[in-house]
Amino acid sequence: MSALTTRDVPLEIDPEEFRRLGHALIDSVAEFLPSRRTRPVTPFEAPSEVQRLIGADRSLPLEGTDPGELLHDTARLLYDHSLFNGHPRFLGYITASPAPIGMLGDLLAAAVNPNVGSWRLAPVATEIEAQVVRWIAELIGYPTDGGGLLVSGGNMANMVPFFAARRAAADWDIRALGLAHPSARPMRVYASAETHTWLQKAADLSGIGTDAIRWIPTDSELRMDMAALRDAVRTDREAGDLPMMVIGTAGSVSTGAIDPLHDIAAFCRKERIWFHVDGAYGALAAAVPDAPEELRAMALADSVAVDPHKWLYAPLEAGCVLVRDPLHLRDAFSYHPPYYHFGQEAVNFVDFGMQNSRGFRALKVWLQLQHAGRSGYQRMIADDIALAAELYRQVEAHDELQAETLSLSIATFRYVPPSLRGAVGTPDGEARLNALNQALLERVQGSGEVFVSNAVINGRYLLRACVVNLNTRAEDVAAIPEIVARLGREVRRE
Numbered sequence: 001m002s003a004l005t006t007r008d009v010p011l012e013i014d015p016e017e018f019r020r021l022g023h024a025l026i027d028s029v030a031e032f033l034p035s036r037r038t039r040p041v042t043p044f045e046a047p048s049e050v051q052r053l054i055g056a057d058r059s060l061p062l063e064g065t066d067p068g069e070l071l072h073d074t075a076r077l078l079y080d081h082s083l084f085n086g087h088p089r090f091l092g093y094i095t096a097s098p099a100p101i102g103m104l105g106d107l108l109a110a111a112v113n114p115n116v117g118s119w120r121l122a123p124v125a126t127e128i129e130a131q132v133v134r135w136i137a138e139l140i141g142y143p144t145d146g147g148g149l150l151v152s153g154g155n156m157a158n159m160v161p162f163f164a165a166r167r168a169a170a171d172w173d174i175r176a177l178g179l180a181h182p183s184a185r186p187m188r189v190y191a192s193a194e195t196h197t198w199l200q201k202a203a204d205l206s207g208i209g210t211d212a213i214r215w216i217p218t219d220s221e222l223r224m225d226m227a228a229l230r231d232a233v234r235t236d237r238e239a240g241d242l243p244m245m246v247i248g249t250a251g252s253v254s255t256g257a258i259d260p261l262h263d264i265a266a267f268c269r270k271e272r273i274w275f276h277v278d279g280a281y282g283a284l285a286a287a288v289p290d291a292p293e294e295l296r297a298m299a300l301a302d303s304v305a306v307d308p309h310k311w312l313y314a315p316l317e318a319g320c321v322l323v324r325d326p327l328h329l330r331d332a333f334s335y336h337p338p339y340y341h342f343g344q345e346a347v348n349f350v351d352f353g354m355q356n357s358r359g360f361r362a363l364k365v366w367l368q369l370q371h372a373g374r375s376g377y378q379r380m381i382a383d384d385i386a387l388a389a390e391l392y393r394q395v396e397a398h399d400e401l402q403a404e405t406l407s408l409s410i411a412t413f414r415y416v417p418p419s420l421r422g423a424v425g426t427p428d429g430e431a432r433l434n435a436l437n438q439a440l441l442e443r444v445q446g447s448g449e450v451f452v453s454n455a456v457i458n459g460r461y462l463l464r465a466c467v468v469n470l471n472t473r474a475e476d477v478a479a480i481p482e483i484v485a486r487l488g489r490e491v492r493r494e
């Protein structure tokens with residue numbers, strides 16, 4: 001062992017060098033952040049080009065590399081070849097611009113590196129995560145005496161309550177006996193056809209199967225049809241099936257539609273079915289004083305999924321589960337092997353979800369909530385909503401564009417050239433507009449001038465802008481209609 005009294009550690013960086021490298025990196029990031037405005041949103045390179053850039057087929061280097069050079073070159077690589085969701089004109093999907101203090105928070109979290117699976121291993125970090133959960137509940141008007149935890153994102157924030165509801169609904173020991181036990185009944189879940197695809201994954205992975213999902217039709221505003229929900233539950237009960245969960249969406253991923261959450265809550269209470277709200281996108285809009293009234297009913301849900309990496313502007317990744325009664329999470333996830341002796345009064349997040357070792361993703365969210373405060377968040381979210389509304393108005397006012405939907409901070413629209421205006425609504429005209437707008441989306445994304453995504457609503461292929469972006473301003477929104485129309489003309493000519 002004597003050879004190891006001093007150790008040559010290839011990953012060691014001495015304190016002076018760490019300081020130098022860190023300062024250089026922070027300087028570089030500080031220059032990069034404002035430069036996003038003058039860069040293309042994306043260089044839109046082909047996979048083969050990007051693979052060539054990183055030398056995708058070289059094998060792992062045998063010897064190490066100087067860390068300064070490595071950090072410098074890697075920063076360049078990322079700045080020059082990424083899609084920037086923090087670009088002022090990135091309005092695609094639902095991916096937020098990251099808050100600067102969150103970036104620093106991730107660095108600090110990694111430096112201390114607590115394992116937030118158990119209180120003993122992460123005393124302050126555990127209490128900070130519990131406080132973040134309470135603060136998010138407070139922000140959206142959910143009871144603060146419940147519980148929850150942070151997870152990787154919206155998919156997991158929905159999936160964790162799904163497993164809790166599955167355990168709560170079963171009147172046999174489903175965790176030991178599974179679904180094949182003789183006393184088991186087929187479980188059913190109810191959600192509108194606009195629900196995000198996390199639901200298929202959850203139904204599949206939980207063993208109840210995707211056929212257990214009852215897809216409830218929507219009304220003209222893409223909200224769950226309550227009469228259809230009642231019928232579906234009645235039919236299943238008559239067949240001897242077991243209704244496990246009703247999912248209401250607070251801000252659908254394609255148009256921002258909000259299900260009739262008050263009615264669903266009342267129905268679930270009467271029928272004694274778990275009421276879950278997928279608020280991955282829209283729940284945080286409840287922080288704004290003049291939020292849609294329907295969002296108030298989230299307070300009645302057994303569980304809510306929220307995504308801090310959406311409307312709290314946290315750098316990826318951060319999702320948040322809220323539950324009315326944390327014992328349901330413990331019932332669904334906890335095992336107590338003999339090597340875990342953490343005591344009772346402390347929270348051990350290992351007992352409340354799927355992960356064992358857990359990172360300190362709460363820190364960036366905790367810092368951000370305090371940096372902006374409640375009023376700061378109200379202003380930022382309200383501004384995003386106002387910018388989407390302004391985009392919708394400008395699209396409406398543009399001759400060659402047709403505005404389609406506006407809800408929360410999502411506006412949908414399409415390009416309709418004058419020559420096809422008369423054909424709107426006819427099968428042939430709609431087919432041609434769909435093909436045209438599909439080609440246009442590719443052109444818009446490839447242009448790097450602005451980035452939007454798409455939605456398909458009632459058979460119509462639409463462009464879709466979602467503002468969850470601290471860097472977007474009125475001038476950005478004002479530029480979009482003419483960019484889209486100009487590129488639309490190009491595509492139409494070809």
Ligand SMILES: *Cc1c(COP(=O)(O)O)cnc(C)c1O
Pocket residue numbers: 094152153154155156196198249251252253278279280281282307319
């Ligand atoms: C974004 C979103 C999800 C999925 O969240 P991820 O963070 O991407 O995993 C689920 N549901 C809704 C309504 C969403 O907007």
